[in-house]
Amino acid sequence: MIRLAGGGLALLAGTGVALSQAATRTPQSGLNVTAIGLFVFFVAITLVITYWAAGRTRSAADYYTANGQVTSAQNGLALAGDLISAGAFLGLSGLIFGTGFDGLVYAVGYTLGYPLIIFFLADPLRRLGKYTFSDVIAFRLSPRPVRTLAALSSLSIVSFYLIAQLVGAGQLIQLLFGLPYLYAVLSVGILMICYVMFGGMVATTWVQIIKAVLLLCTATFTALLTLSYFGFSYDRIIAKAVEVHAKHGAILQPSTFAASPFSTLSLAVALFVGAAGLPHLLMRVFTVPDARAARNSMFWGCAIVAYFFSLIFIIGFGALAIVASSPEYLGPNGAPIGGGNMVAIHLSHALGGNILLGLNSAIGFATILAVVAGLTLAAASAVSHDLYASVLKRGLASDHDEVRVAKIATLGVGIVAVLLGIAFERQNIAYMVGLAFSISASSNFPVLILAMYWKGFTTRGAVIGGSVGLVSALLLTIVGPPVWVKVLGYAEPIFPLDPPTLITLPLALATCVLVSIFDRSAQAETDRAMFERQRALLKNGSRATAGEVPGAARA
Secondary structure (H helix, E strand, C coil), rough: HHHHHHHHHHHHHHHHHHHHHHHHCCCCCCHHHHHHHHHHHHHHHHHHHHHHHHCCCCCCHHHHHHHCCCCCCHHCCCCCCCCCCCHHHHHHHHHHHHHHHHHHHHHHHHHHHHHHHHHHHHHHHHCCCCCCCCCEEEEEEECCHHHHHHHHHHHHHHHHHHHHHHHHHHHHHHHHHHHHHHHHHHHHHHHEEEEEEHHHHHHHHHHHHHHHHHHHHHHHHHHHHHHHHCCHHHHHHHHHHHHHHHHHHHHCCCCCHHHHHHHHHHHHHHHHHHHHHCCCHHHHHHHHHHHHHHHHHHHHHHHHHHHHHHHHHHHHHHHHHHHCCCHHHCCCCCCCCCCCHHHHHHHHHHHHHHHHHHHHHHHHHHHHHHHHHHHHHHHHHHHHHHHHHHHHCCCCCCCCHHHHHHHHHHHHHHHHHHHHHHHHHCCCCCHHHHHHHHHHHHHEEEEEEHHEEEEEEEEHHHHHHHHHHHHHHHHHCCCCCHHHHCCCCCCCCCCCCCCCHHHHHHHHHHHHHHHHHHCCCCCEEEEEEEEHHHHHHHHCCCCCHHHCHHHHHHH
16 A cells, blocks of 8 residues: 555656646646646645555445444535535536526536435435445345346446546646646546545545535635625626626526426436435445434535535636636637636636636546545445345355455446546536436436335336336437437437436336236245335334345345
8 A cells, every 4th residue: 555655646746747847838837836736735635545544444344334433524524525526516617607597407406316315215224224225225125136236227327427527637637737638537547546446435535525625615715706706796797697698698598498398307307316326425324323323414415515506606607707708718719718617717717816726626626536436436336245245245255355356346447437538528527417317316216215115116126127217218318419419429319308317217117116016926025025124123213234134144
């Protein structure tokens, strides 16, 4: 680990030199010294945290959940850090800059899923689970098939989420330092592998906490400076934004969404229930000591996220009002230099010069590093805990072997994420996060909610229904506008809805219910009987341990 940390710092120093040299070739070269210094400082701190965390990570419980020793307040900040990603800070600002009101829909939608988790999922998840949400559905259903489904679904969701973060990282470094996009994405990939492979959940949690605090502070300061620029009048910000935008007053109306009402409704459904199936968010429920702490941490996370997105309303329209009327931030075609994802960075320079741009750039990059660490850990746990330990080894794998497989999976996930980040270079990152929510809403959410609240749910219903949701969401995303038009370049999509949740979620739910109703197998009778034990466990307020989880015993 010492050798790794030293190598990471050496890589960082070399990258800093390269960035410094590249900075002299950009119009804003004076700013980049600050950004580079803060970037190196933050990453050095996170590598030290990883080194410290590696010494505290001795078991699978330490690696996956920090052994349940994270406090409510700490976990609330880490939860907020998971959701306040590059898609929120950079991508949402860019969407508001480009579309006005339509961009606000994403900001509101991202916060809707948290109350659902607080009131319906946090308590039973913490009482029934051990490391991942698949522990919960395996409690009363046959473990091997449902864990396989949950792992495949989680890997698909994490892949789309990781794409968004890596695209944001590449564009940020490309804009600020002149470093090629490929090298920027590779740098993030290497760092995230280091955090997760050696520090596990302890390192990931503390990186998330530090990032969340820094981002909240700088976003607040940027919003206050924006308000100050317009005499603390939000009306003046909106008036200027309407004046400079090509569509003028139309940006205050749901123009794009009004033209596609079914896609709008589909997006709303995806954002509302999608958060309740995101594996990296659900995994945080298991890092606190008990169910009450899980509810409290979700509440704090929800409050922090809601506050942050209220700041994005100011920053997004402020960027439109200031950046769009400043030629130095615009390219020959009138678009922001570096793309729409970078307007929050341009706004920082317009308001605070080199220091604020450097600070927001470094923290924006830190945001990406923290989120990709949480996502990579969720993906690695799906491979090691759900597929390897529970399916292949039938619950008999040692802690040492399980953690070793998790580290190998981390390396594999990192490589795949970098390749996907390169392929999706030109996509808006908030938009890509929306696709991850769509897949989550269609695959994980139906199975999870039915497993906890419907007695008639069976293993066969879960596997077939969840598979239908996952496959249909992926297939319709590929032949729809997200991939067929925006990535592959075809003029018209085969499937019009974007995202496809309005079709795929009801399809998955209907399949789960119908298959379960007509399931008369012996396994189905066992599944229905296990619901009573699950309800009794939740009612008496105790928490299942590894030895008490029937799913683990039946694996």
